[in-house]
Amino acid sequence: MKLNTTKINTYLRLLASAKPVPGGGSASALVAAVGIALAEMVANIILKRKLPLRKPPQLKTTAKRLAQFRVKVEEVIDKDARVYARLRRAYSEKTKLNQKYISDCLYESFDVMVLLVSLIGAARRELTVLEKCKSKSLLNDLLLSKVFLDASFKGAFATAKINYDYMPDKKRKQTMQTLLKALQFKFKHVKKKHVMVKK
Numbered sequence: 001m002k003l004n005t006t007k008i009n010t011y012l013r014l015l016a017s018a019k020p021v022p023g024g025g026s027a028s029a030l031v032a033a034v035g036i037a038l039a040e041m042v043a044n045i046i047l048k049r050k051l052p053l054r055k056p057p058q059l060k061t062t063a064k065r066l067a068q069f070r071v072k073v074e075e076v077i078d079k080d081a082r083v084y085a086r087l088r089r090a091y092s093e094k095t096k097l098n099q100k101y102i103s104d105c106l107y108e109s110f111d112v113m114v115l116l117v118s119l120i121g122a123a124r125r126e127l128t129v130l131e132k133c134k135s136k137s138l139l140n141d142l143l144l145s146k147v148f149l150d151a152s153f154k155g156a157f158a159t160a161k162i163n164y165d166y167m168p169d170k171k172r173k174q175t176m177q178t179l180l181k182a183l184q185f186k187f188k189h190v191k192k193k194h195v196m197v198k199k
Contacts, residue, residue: 002078003022003026003077003078003081004074004075004077004078011030015027020084020088021081021084021085021088022077022080022081022084023080023081023084023159024155024158024159025076025080025081025084025109025112025113025116025155025156025159026076026077026078026080026081026084027155028080028113028116028151028152028155028156028159029073029074029076029077029080029116029152029156030077031148031151031152031155032073032076032116032119032120032123032148032149032152032153032156033070033073033074033077034148035120035123035144035145035146035147035148035149035151035152036066036069036070036073036123036145036149037070038141038142038144038145038148039066039123039126039127039130039141039142039145040063040066040067040070041141042130042133042135042138042141042142042145043059043062043063043066043129043130044063045135045138046059046130046133046135046138047059047060047063056129056132056133058129059129059130059133062126062129062130065122065126066123066126069119069122069123069126070123072115072119073116073119073120073123076112076115076116076119079112080109080112080113080116080159083105083108083109083112084109086105087102087105087106087109090102090105099168102168103167103168103169103172106163106166106167107163107167107169107172107176109159109163110160110163110164110167110176110179113156113157113159113160113163114160114179114183116152116156117153117156117157117160117183117187120149120152120153120156121153121186121187123149124146124149124150124153127142127145127146127149130142153187157180157183157184157187160176160179160180160183161180163176164176164177164180
């Protein structure tokens with residue numbers, strides 16, 4: 001089943017079930033997609049308005065970029081679920097030869113979350129263009145967009161950190177730690193309670 005083309009109520013039923021897939025990473029991607037879609041809506045409404053509202057010259061570019069980010073984030077909804085399903089199977093076998101495969105799956109899952117966080121960051125930067133429009137009727141949608149993007153960052157970061165915590169390969173763990181610290185720095189505006197990386 002392709003999760004990113006599933007009906008919302010079906011996806012939510014799957015998420016609520018006792019099955020581990022889809023899980024937090026996939027849900028974080030869904031929340032990010034909703035946040036980006038809201039920002040897109042704001043951009044498209046402002047572009048269509050004929051009122052003498054000041055429109056930043058880069059607004060069309062912002063709308064186009066947001067659409068591209070959303071499509072990529074939608075793909076993560078599925079990517080995360082696929083990788084996590086493979087990781088669950090690898091853990092269930094519990095053989096010494098399986099350790100490398102577990103490391104590979106953990107790293108791939110981590111990589112998917114890093115991709116998600118980078119897309120969230122790129123989308124979040126585009127919101128500054130929309131804020132210049134000063135349209136009171138759309139402020140709530142813009143606020144919700146920020147809240148969803150910040151929440152999805154926290155979810156994606158926490159999922160990436162779980163992969164880091166369980167990584168048995170020390171060399172890969174070092175690389176993951178460096179990336180996590182870089183992501184924390186980029187998202188200084190988000191309160192990182194419960195998702196800090198220990199030095």
